[in-house]
Amino acid sequence: KAGVTQTPRYLIKTRGQQVTLSCSPISGHRSVSWYQQTPGQGLQFLFEYFSETQRNKGNFPGRFSGRQFSNSRSEMNVSTLELGDSALYLCASSLTVRGEQYFGPGTRLTVT
């Protein structure tokens, strides 16, 4: 069974630009969560989707948004990028809400 896939794996953007990251969950998994990992703040929860509905959102500004499609694939968008948005963005999928989460390889975003 294929694992969680994320594209792109690496991205370099300039301040003020916007970026879209994509996540394909494990086949059959309907729950997708996103996390941001930085050296200073560690791993922080961004949002969680289940059946195309955002169920929870972490403490991030409105520049961070996401969505989930009917095939459970998810995207997250960051607008007006700031230097502090440089991070590893991890997507995780689970079969059910509150199920074990399986993490993808991550997208490393660098904002210059």
Added chain:
Amino acid sequence: ELKVEQNPLFLSMQEGKNYTIYCNYSTTSDRLYWYRQDPGKSLESLFVLLSNGAVKQEGRLMASLDTKARLSTLHITAAVHDLSATYFCAAGSNTGNQFYFGTGTSLTVIP
């Protein structure tokens, strides 16, 4: 919001020695997970602990959960170099699917 504290942050240990990593969480959680992360890589699931008193073992690693004390431990027995990595604990929210992660323990096993 659920807070997770993990210690130590850094751990340097000699091969063959034993050590324990501690994970405390602030409010009730019925799910506790341990992950391993190698440099530049994603998170690899190690253990899932779902009930009070749960103990799981895999090779030289053993994890336990005490929900009353809100404490989980990851015990390393007779460390080997291959165990060098960063270890995270994560407590699951009772109201959703989000995980709250500890700060991570960077483990270096010295020959």
